[in-house]
Every structure is written in C-alpha cells, then in structure tokens.
Amino acid sequence: MSLADMRSLYQAVVLDHAAHPRHKGELSDYNAASTVHNPSCGDTIKLFLQIDQDKITAASFTGSGCTISQASASLLTEAVIGKTTAQCLAMAKAFSNLATGQEADQKSIALLGDSAIMTTVMQFPARIKCATISWWALDEAIIKMKGHPND
Amino acid sequence: MSLADMRSLYQAVVLDHAAHPRHKGELSDYNAASTVHNPSCGDTIKLFLQIDQDKITAASFTGSGCTISQASASLLTEAVIGKTTAQCLAMAKAFSNLATGQEADQKSIALLGDSAIMTTVMQFPARIKCATISWWALDEAIIKMKGHPND
Amino acid sequence: MGSVNALAKSDFPLLRRSVNGQRLCYLDSAATTPMPQAIGEKLQTFYAQSYSSVHRSVNSLGLETTNAYEHARSKVAKFINADPAEVIFTSGATASLNLVAESWGRENIHQGDEIVLAVSEHHSNFLPWQQLAQAVGAKLRLIKLNDQEELDLIQAKSLFNEKTKLLALAQVSNVLGSENPVAELISMAHQVGAICVIDGAQAIPHERIDVRQMDCDFYAFSGHKMLGPTGIGVLYGKKALLEQMPPAHFGGGMINYLDHGQATWEAVPEKFEAGTPNTVGAIGLGYAIDYLNKIGFKNIEQHNQELMNYLLPKLAANPGVKIYGQGQKLGVVSFNLAGIHPHDAATLFDQFGVEVRAGHHCALPLMQELGIPASIRASFYIYNDQADCDRLLEAIKQTQEFFNESC
Amino acid sequence: MGSVNALAKSDFPLLRRSVNGQRLCYLDSAATTPMPQAIGEKLQTFYAQSYSSVHRSVNSLGLETTNAYEHARSKVAKFINADPAEVIFTSGATASLNLVAESWGRENIHQGDEIVLAVSEHHSNFLPWQQLAQAVGAKLRLIKLNDQEELDLIQAKSLFNEKTKLLALAQVSNVLGSENPVAELISMAHQVGAICVIDGAQAIPHERIDVRQMDCDFYAFSGHKMLGPTGIGVLYGKKALLEQMPPAHFGGGMINYLDHGQATWEAVPEKFEAGTPNTVGAIGLGYAIDYLNKIGFKNIEQHNQELMNYLLPKLAANPGVKIYGQGQKLGVVSFNLAGIHPHDAATLFDQFGVEVRAGHHCALPLMQELGIPASIRASFYIYNDQADCDRLLEAIKQTQEFFNESC
Numbered sequence A, B: 001m002s003l004a005d006m007r008s009l010y011q012a013v014v015l016d017h018a019a020h021p022r023h024k025g026e027l028s029d030y031n032a033a034s035t036v037h038n039p040s041c042g043d044t045i046k047l048f049l050q051i052d053q054d055k056i057t058a059a060s061f062t063g064s065g066c067t068i069s070q071a072s073a074s075l076l077t078e079a080v081i082g083k084t085t086a087q088c089l090a091m092a093k094a095f096s097n098l099a100t101g102q103e104a105d106q107k108s109i110a111l112l113g114d115s116a117i118m119t120t121v122m123q124f125p126a127r128i129k130c131a132t133i134s135w136w137a138l139d140e141a142i143i144k145m146k147g148h149p150n151d
Numbered sequence C, D: 001m002g003s004v005n006a007l008a009k010s011d012f013p014l015l016r017r018s019v020n021g022q023r024l025c026y027l028d029s030a031a032t033t034p035m036p037q038a039i040g041e042k043l044q045t046f047y048a049q050s051y052s053s054v055h056r057s058v059n060s061l062g063l064e065t066t067n068a069y070e071h072a073r074s075k076v077a078k079f080i081n082a083d084p085a086e087v088i089f090t091s092g093a094t095a096s097l098n099l100v101a102e103s104w105g106r107e108n109i110h111q112g113d114e115i116v117l118a119v120s121e122h123h124s125n126f127l128p129w130q131q132l133a134q135a136v137g138a139k140l141r142l143i144k145l146n147d148q149e150e151l152d153l154i155q156a157k158s159l160f161n162e163k164t165k166l167l168a169l170a171q172v173s174n175v176l177g178s179e180n181p182v183a184e185l186i187s188m189a190h191q192v193g194a195i196c197v198i199d200g201a202q203a204i205p206h207e208r209i210d211v212r213q214m215d216c217d218f219y220a221f222s223g224h225k226m227l228g229p230t231g232i233g234v235l236y237g238k239k240a241l242l243e244q245m246p247p248a249h250f251g252g253g254m255i256n257y258l259d260h261g262q263a264t265w266e267a268v269p270e271k272f273e274a275g276t277p278n279t280v281g282a283i284g285l286g287y288a289i290d291y292l293n294k295i296g297f298k299n300i301e302q303h304n305q306e307l308m309n310y311l312l313p314k315l316a317a318n319p320g321v322k323i324y325g326q327g328q329k330l331g332v333v334s335f336n337l338a339g340i341h342p343h344d345a346a347t348l349f350d351q352f353g354v355e356v357r358a359g360h361h362c363a364l365p366l367m368q369e370l371g372i373p374a375s376i377r378a379s380f381y382i383y384n385d386q387a388d389c390d391r392l393l394e395a396i397k398q399t400q401e402f403f404n405e406s407c
C-alpha cells in the first residue's frame, strides 16, 4: 500500500479540521440554509448562512460524516465568510470542477484559499462526493434564497 | 427434410377430419360446455356436450385452429358420444399422457379409438398443445358441470 | 448466392448450426437476435476481471464496475441522442412501458381521460394502457388500419381532442413491419397537450434513432432484439418529465434519505432503478451498440432493404400468399398461405430448417382487425442473405404442394 | 495458510487480479458474488449454439430455448423444494418484493391494516411496504433489537394482532449477518392470519432453503448473490396465493386471450412474467444452482462457520473494534473502528486491496436504531480463506495506527 497517497488525502490540516471543525453548530441567526445527503453512505451536512447585503457575514454547519466531508465543510465555512454570494457560487463551481479533475478559472481558485486542499480527493474517485457535498449545500442555500443567478 | 415424418403427423384421416370436421357447430341443446384458448397462437376451441344420465348423448365444437387442433376436436366428438363422463375423464387423461410421451392404461387407450391417432403429435413437441386443447375443454366442461370426480 | 450478402454472418456461430438436419435459416429476428460471439467473450472477460457491485461502493473494484455501467448508459444516451440522466435501464421494453404506465400513467390519467393507441400495438404497449384505463375509468381510442393495411392517419386525426392525455405507439409494427407515421402522430398528440410513448422495440435494430428530433416524451426498447444480451432494456424519458414522476419500484439505491419514516428519492435516473441492476446486461447492451455503430446504420438499412426488394416481389407473385400491410417493410413480413393454417406451415418450414414465427405475435387486436387468427412472420436482419430468402420461398412452395396434394 | 482453505477459489479468475498493487482480498460477497468461470463459458456456449426466443414458438430452435428456460425453473423449484409453477423469474430480489407489494399488497392491504417488519430490513423489503402503507393508510410496526442487537422476539410478539395482514422479514440480515428467528415469527404471523414474505437474498447463498418446511407464503432472492449472473431473481409464492393474485405487469406472453377488449390471464407462473424474460439469466441461475449443489451446503456452511470462528475472536479482541449484533454470523460481519469514520477506514483498506463495503448498506432504519450513520461490512464466501481474514485484521491494525498517529 501507498501510505504516501494516504498522506496526500489525509494531510495534517485536513485531519485537524475534521477533529476540530470550525463553525460547527447551528447559527442563532441565519437567513439561508440547506441540507444535503450523501446517499451512498448516509452522511448529512446542513449548512447555515447569514447573508447581509449580498455578503456572507456568518456561516456554520451541522451533521455527521467522514473526515473528508467534515474537513471540507469546516474549510468551506472559513473560506466563504466575507465573500459575496456571486463569489460563493463561483467558488462552489470551481471546487466541484477541480474535485472531478476538470479545469477551473484562476480567480475562483484563488478565492478558495485553504479549502482548495480538499480537491486532492480527485485522486480517490470514490470519495469525491464526500468532499463536494458541503459545496453543493452552499450552492443550494444561496440559490434557494436569492433565486438562480440568471433569473 | 423428412416428408415421411410429416406424413406421420398429417395422415390422411387427420387431413380429412380437418377438412371435413364432424360435429362442427353449436348444439341446439347442451348442458355442458367449455372454451379453451391456445395462448401461443390464438386458436380457440369451444366444446358443447349434452349429458343425459351421466352419458354423452351429443357433442360438437366450434372455433378456428390449425389442422391438428381441428382434427383432434373432430375426432374427439366422435370418440366421446356414448361414453360415460367417467370414461371421458379417463380418455382425456390418457390422451394427454400419450401426447406428452407418458404412459397410459390400456383400457383408456382402447376407449380413445381413432382419436388416439392424434397422439403421434408427441414427436412434434411444439404442436402438442394443438392436439390436446380440445381434450382439456372436455375435461373442463365435465368438471364444471359435475364437480370434481373426487368431490 | 446473389448480390445481397450477409453483413458479418461469420460473427454469429449460432447461424452455423443445423435444425432438423438442415442448416439453420434463422428468420425470427423480430422475436430475438443472436448475440455476436465477440460480445459474449467480452462479457466473460468482464465477469472474470472486473465484476463487482455498482454504486454505494467506496472501494476501487466497485468503482470500476460502476464506471463500466455508467459508461454503458452514456453509450445508450449518445446512440439515441439523449442525456445520460434520461436513460433508465430496465429489464426490457415491456418493463419500460409498464414503468411509464405505473408511474406517469397512474399520476396523470384520470376518469374520463382518453388514451390513443394503434390497433397494431404489441401487447406490451397495449395491455398496460388497457389495464390502467380500466382501473381509472379512462377510455382507449384505437387508430385503425386504412385499406393499405397501414395506420389510417385521417381516422387518427379524429381521435385527438382535449381529453387525450397519451399517445402510445410503436415506431415499427412487429407484424406489419412498416414504419408508422410517428412524426405526424406525435405532432397531433402534442397539439392537444398529450404525452407520447413510443415503443421502439422493432425500430431500434433497423434505423438510427434520435429521440430529440422525434420529440417523443418516452421511448422504450430491449437489448435482446438488437444483438445484446437478455434481461436488459431501456426507457428514455424527457428529463423534466422524469423529474416530476414518482418512482414505480422501491428498494436499494434509489433513495436520497430516509428520516422519521419519510423517504426522499435520488435524482434521475437512479430514482427509477431500485435494486441491484442488470449490470452486465447493461454493459453488454453497450457492446451491442458499439457493434451496430461499427457496421453502421446506413449499411444495415441498405442491406435489409435490398433483402426486402429481393424477397417481396417473389413472395407476392405466389398466388397462394397473402401479405399483410402494403407499406415498406423493415425486414419483417407477415403473410398467410391460402388454406393452410400458419401453425401447420411453420411445422413444415421447421422441417426445412427455416425458423419463422407463427401465431398472433402478441398482437391480438391487430389479428382481430385483420380478421385472421394468426399469421406467419419471417423477419430478417444483418446476417441474413439472399440464400435465406430463397430457402423461405422454397419452403413455402413445398408446403403448398404438401397440403394441396394431401387434401 | 491455516486450516480453513477456500472451497474452489481457483474457479474464480476475478480473485486472482490485483487492486492498488495488492492481490484482491474480496470481502463484499453480501453485495454480489463473482461468477465461476465455467458458468460464463456455458452461457457463452448457450448463446452460440441454442439461443432463440422462449414460448410462443412452433419452431425447433425456440423449443430448445424454452426447454432450457423451463429446465432452469425446475432446478430452482427443486433447490427450494417448491413446485415449478410456484417459481416466478424476476430481475432480482427487489423486483420480487415489489411484485408482492404491487399485486398481493394492493389487493389485500387496506386502511387501518398493519404490516410487521423488522427494523433491520434492507430498503428493498422496507420501502415497498412503507410506500404501500402510506398510499392506503396502513401502519408499519417495527420489530426492534434486543440488547444482543438481534431481533427482539418478546417485543415482536406484542406487534401481532387481528389487524396484522403481513409480516415482511429477511431470513438473514445483510448488516448483522445473523439468522432471524423466522420460524417463530412466521408462526406468530400465521396465528393471526397474516401472510409472510421472506427476503432470502442473504440466506440462499449460505444454507439449504426449504420453503415448504419454512411455510413462508412468499420467498424472494437474487441470482447475483449466489454465483449467478446479474439481472435475474426469483419470487416463490404458494400456488393458491399466486392463482388468486392479479398480474402486476402487462405485456407479451402473459395473457390467455383478449376479446372485446377484455384480457384473461395465463396460468401461473406465466401470468407474472410479462415480456421476453431474461432467458439466459435464468439458465445461468440454473448453472449456479448446479455449482452450489456440487459443492454442497454442508461444506459451504462448515467453511463459512470456520472462517467466522477464526475471525470473530480476533476481531473482538481489538479494543478499538465494535461489532454489531451478537448472534452467530453467516459470513457477514459489520463493525466500526473507534474514532474512525467507516468511509475513511474503507479507503485505507482499499489501499491494501481489501475490498469491503462502508456505508448504511441500504438499511437506514437499522443504522438509526443502532445510532450510527454507517458501518464497515466484511462479507465472506466459499472462495475466501484464513489468509483473507488475516489481511482484514492487518488492514484494521494499520488503519488504526494511521489515524491514531495522525491525530
């Protein structure tokens, strides 16, 4: 076995976020939220957002899941606070593209910051969903609140 | 091709009964009847019986079908007239056994008379149903009227 | 041998066997087609090297199988010009059509509604609608035949009205062998807001299908009639429709979540694929599509047309032969021999190794419309050649002589 | 290698492949089993030499296929001690269970009726009943687990009453791996006049089944979990019940006649087999039965028991391992590693070539009952040996070290 491969998936920062997730728990005030399930394992992520004047002023999540999904959600909350909803949608798209081995534009990648580390999951196709479900939840929460960007 | 095999299936008497079926048409008086379909081809035989004091006093049939089913029904009507219902049930069983390559008791075979000729159909497995459906109709008509022999 | 040579006959070992001492002359492709040797070998290899379970796996082996299964779905989608999410794997055309009736039908067909069907529908596209109509109090309205024994477009027009909720129609009849005026009928149906279910079981082996261009709402077919394995079929549905529909069957792999006893469903197509699918069947269907694409539909159509052009005039020239339907035949021709029941004829043909179908072909309403109990059906495909036509013609001649002499 | 040698490992070429650079250690037989090489070869031969269409044929070739198909049915019947007319071929256990719900269930379950289910049922034997209950206003009553994490017979007793119309129960749980007290529960159900549907998907590969002795009313299973091909399954039903039930699907081959728009049905089992069946799938299932019979269930049971006797004490001795269910295991064991999510564990195992399942195993109600989101499941069959147990134990150890060091 290649433990080295494993170390690239389970990097220290990932393990740290999974063990000590940031912003875990329901926000006391929020105006956007979404729950996403990973039907292949039963994992669930519920994401809460407070959006003021089109900016994310607070973000948190609840739910159980594997190291990858917990770390990804935790990193996501850190990444989105302070971003506009349009930036968030671009980030969600960039993340999902990178995680499935597709290209993404440099500007969006830059926005992802630390959270981009989770896209190494690309090398473990069976785990891609674990990393992406919190980003789907982000996308869904914003669209539910604001309507589709092209509307 | 073995036309000889064909001649054993389509013997002169068979072709004659098919071309000139005996007792074809609905009986004006009957007290037992049954319709049987051959689902594989859509052929239908309806059999009419007049049963007096447990004896078949008249028999006829209607319906369309192939040479084999028409000849078999025609031969059946000839064979059953004058027989008791118990004899008829024994004949139906003997016919069906012979046509499927099984044994039958000599007494019942004797009762079949000319109609036994149709059991050569045994060599043409795809056609066995064609020969036997009128005998199923006989069985069903008698049982419907009199109840099951063991009742 | 004449000018019409079989395409790829040597790929089908089945066709080299004998029947009743004669080399097999297989004329029953409308019932089912043999599978090319190479497909069987590839399936064997798949079982031996990669087979595992699809979906719900986090292991590498399961992922390999899942990818192969989804790759087969993409092939089907491309083959009929659909989106992979619009391709539901079923156990066959019959299951596909029942799925539409059970899911879309039960939700959308109500008392007083009307369903338009062709009188020539196969039971698999007739009974599900008849039973649904009986259950809810809807009405079946039948498109009849004109005097060419083809669908009567003028009469059909009179059947559509604001009560029409559905058109269920075979693209190609499995008895008459002719292509129905699908475009015209779909447009009549859509004009009154009805949904169109097209039974493509007999069309898909013979011509390039484009579901978008056809603009049907559902399209159903079976793998075993297009050189694929048994037990696999497809239901195509427009995505927007599929998304609205409830699942028809329930089990593993089709739920998103189950909470406090409430289930929510997976996205399409998984929503409609409860239970472990026929993984290897789907992969085999993918191989069959590769095979057909390699031969090419231009060649397939031309080959079958040449065979029909050779056979039909000779068949029609026999005064004892009555052919049903006067349209162009896509490799399928039904007929009867005067004074000879089709079952008797088929038994004689069988002695010559000529394997046809005799019966009602699961199209009893059509038989009743034609006023016959049954017919003989000879159906041709890419591996048949002119010699097969000649053998059929010879078997007919001998059969006529046998029964005419005898009677 | 220890004393427990694999039965017939060499018959399965799949098991000689490698995964992530390691020789495959296949521990997912409860999901699906590889197919013996010889069965694939026989199916290939069948396609190449005899394949044609079943039923409705008067030609010799069709008859050969029909006979092979019906012979497979007889093998299944003998295998479970049923009558061939009681054996319906379906596309799998999920389809079998849905068939009972759609046909028997819709006719016989009404508002206020109660259905008793085990909380450990697979979604395929849970959702059909849940959906039916929701549709008609019936009530589900769940048999819960006792403190051994096995079905609680005492609580179960309190669930049966005159409203109970149905018991739906797996013979062997696909998560806990233990045999449920089927005899006791069937007798409770029959005492109140309820019908019993037994899901045998996990039992049939492991033990000799006798449906008459069990006295179940329906019994469902899949071919792909017992060394057979994909896309084929069986529904057994008591003949008297099947005869009363309406068909659930409609199409070719299942009607007796159609007259003035009224259809009458063929006898059982044809009534329930609309459309062209998975002919070759059924024949392949027959071959799988031959194969299992040749090995013999006495050997199979003993082999799997020896494997469990070897593995379980070692697994239980690892303080970081929590095993679910304390009953005897029929080759299936579910567990979790303290502080490690099952998905993470499975990804590590996969690097060692150890292919297990991680997730909810389509048994969400059971997961909720156990209070866990998911588990790891390792499942063993005749081709596994003691070395496979050792590799699992080693993978567990390495995984624990990896995550404990890292955190």
Ligand SMILES: Cc1ncc(COP(=O)(O)O)c(C=O)c1O
Pocket (backbone or CB within 6 Å): C252, C275, C276, C277, D030, D031, D092, D093, D094, D095, D122, D124, D125, D170, D172, D173, D174, D199, D201, D202, D222
């Ligand atoms: C206990 C149990 N029941 C039912 C099923 C469903 O079987 P299938 O998916 O083959 O239809 C399975 C397997 O998935 C199972 O383990």
Ligand SMILES: Cc1ncc(COP(=O)(O)O)c(C=O)c1O
Pocket (backbone or CB within 6 Å): C030, C031, C092, C093, C094, C095, C122, C124, C125, C170, C172, C173, C174, C199, C201, C202, C222, D252, D275, D276, D277
């Ligand atoms: C026109 C047509 N529709 C539907 C079917 C049903 O297909 P299957 O039996 O493969 O489900 C057939 C073939 O039997 C057919 O010819």
